Amino acid sequence: MRKDLGDRMKFIAFEVRDYEIEHFKKLKIEVKKNKDNLTLDNINLVEGYEGISTLGHSVMNKGVLDALKEYGIKYVSTRTIGYDHIDVQHAKNIGIRVSRSYYDPNGVADYTIMLMLMSLRHYKQAMFRGNVNDYSLSGLQGKEMRSLTVGVIGTGNIGAQVVENLTGFGCDIIGFDTFQNPKLENKITYVTLEDLFKKSDIITLHTPLLESTKYMINKDSLQLMKDGVIIINCARGELINTEDIIDAIETRKVGALGLDVIEDEKGIYHQDRRSDILENRAMAYLRQFPNVVMTQHIAFFTYEAVGMMVNTSINSLINFANGEECRFEVK
Numbered sequence: 001m002r003k004d005l006g007d008r009m010k011f012i013a014f015e016v017r018d019y020e021i022e023h024f025k026k027l028k029i030e031v032k033k034n035k036d037n038l039t040l041d042n043i044n045l046v047e048g049y050e051g052i053s054t055l056g057h058s059v060m061n062k063g064v065l066d067a068l069k070e071y072g073i074k075y076v077s078t079r080t081i082g083y084d085h086i087d088v089q090h091a092k093n094i095g096i097r098v099s100r101s102y103y104d105p106n107g108v109a110d111y112t113i114m115l116m117l118m119s120l121r122h123y124k125q126a127m128f129r130g131n132v133n134d135y136s137l138s139g140l141q142g143k144e145m146r147s148l149t150v151g152v153i154g155t156g157n158i159g160a161q162v163v164e165n166l167t168g169f170g171c172d173i174i175g176f177d178t179f180q181n182p183k184l185e186n187k188i189t190y191v192t193l194e195d196l197f198k199k200s201d202i203i204t205l206h207t208p209l210l211e212s213t214k215y216m217i218n219k220d221s222l223q224l225m226k227d228g229v230i231i232i233n234c235a236r237g238e239l240i241n242t243e244d245i246i247d248a249i250e251t252r253k254v255g256a257l258g259l260d261v262i263e264d265e266k267g268i269y270h271q272d273r274r275s276d277i278l279e280n281r282a283m284a285y286l287r288q289f290p291n292v293v294m295t296q297h298i299a300f301f302t303y304e305a306v307g308m309m310v311n312t313s314i315n316s317l318i319n320f321a322n323g324e325e326c327r328f329e330v331k
């Protein structure tokens, strides 16, 4: 028989952020909340619970998973989409079920369009000038989306939503993916990667970071692109060879760059590092260009997405506790 919600289900969440609390409160079951990362030092806190939910900073390696098992934890659910902080194979070996999270692609897709428009209309310069009462126009002339060809690399969840968002702008949309998304039939023209590089005025990246996608933007691919091309990256920093793109900005090959992610951002983004010496020279150098807009990996960060991350994670734990199929189980 299916357990009633709340009946004998005991879950504890770690890394609970202030902005998540109201979403936890809306759940139909009570979840014990803890702000800290789960580590071997505080693992005793899981005693008496059957499932845990974390964000991505609680590293669940063999040692942690074995300890969780000893304390009676049967299910682990991360409130992130990525799950590379969990040794899934070891969890499976010792009989702990694992789930990742999910949120709709709209937040990242909206953000991508914002970076495109900011890049196209020289927003960073316009804003900086306004701050010092410089209201001159020189150098701020932009272009209209309807005159341009946008190339979408990776037309999965987020890429497809970017295409949907773009359809109202009247631009030509071309795409490249190793798998053609049937939902986009009649909305984009799939081309080869080389053709996409050659024909696009704006290129936006939406592939996962894989061996095949790492540094896909490099000096060779940049060479194929139109002069003044705009590149947007809301996927993973390592899709772009940072040194090569710096060269391409200096030679004016790249007209503007919109980055929500950057190579080696871990340990910097999502933290207050104001008083620290940072060791990412490329990041600082890129930031000073007038035509580079950078944000700290926040494209996902919306009220709606955070709500879905919390909900999906705890629902997975409920599925597990009821012995049910779980849509987001990582096997």
Ligand code: NAD
Pocket (backbone or CB within 6 Å): 105, 108, 153, 154, 155, 156, 157, 158, 159, 176, 177, 178, 179, 206, 207, 208, 209, 210, 212, 213, 234, 235, 236, 260, 261, 297, 298, 299, 300, 301
């Ligand atoms: P998805 O799996 O739905 O889509 C990825 C697409 O990339 C798939 O269609 C796949 O076929 C395609 N692909 C894989 N290898 C390829 C290759 N070599 N060349 C071309 N296409 C290839 O993933 P998604 O949900 O759309 O997310 C895409 C990426 O966005 C994620 O992997 C993540 O890195 C990033 N992301 C960033 C944020 C943020 O806040 N900035 C938030 C969520 C996701």
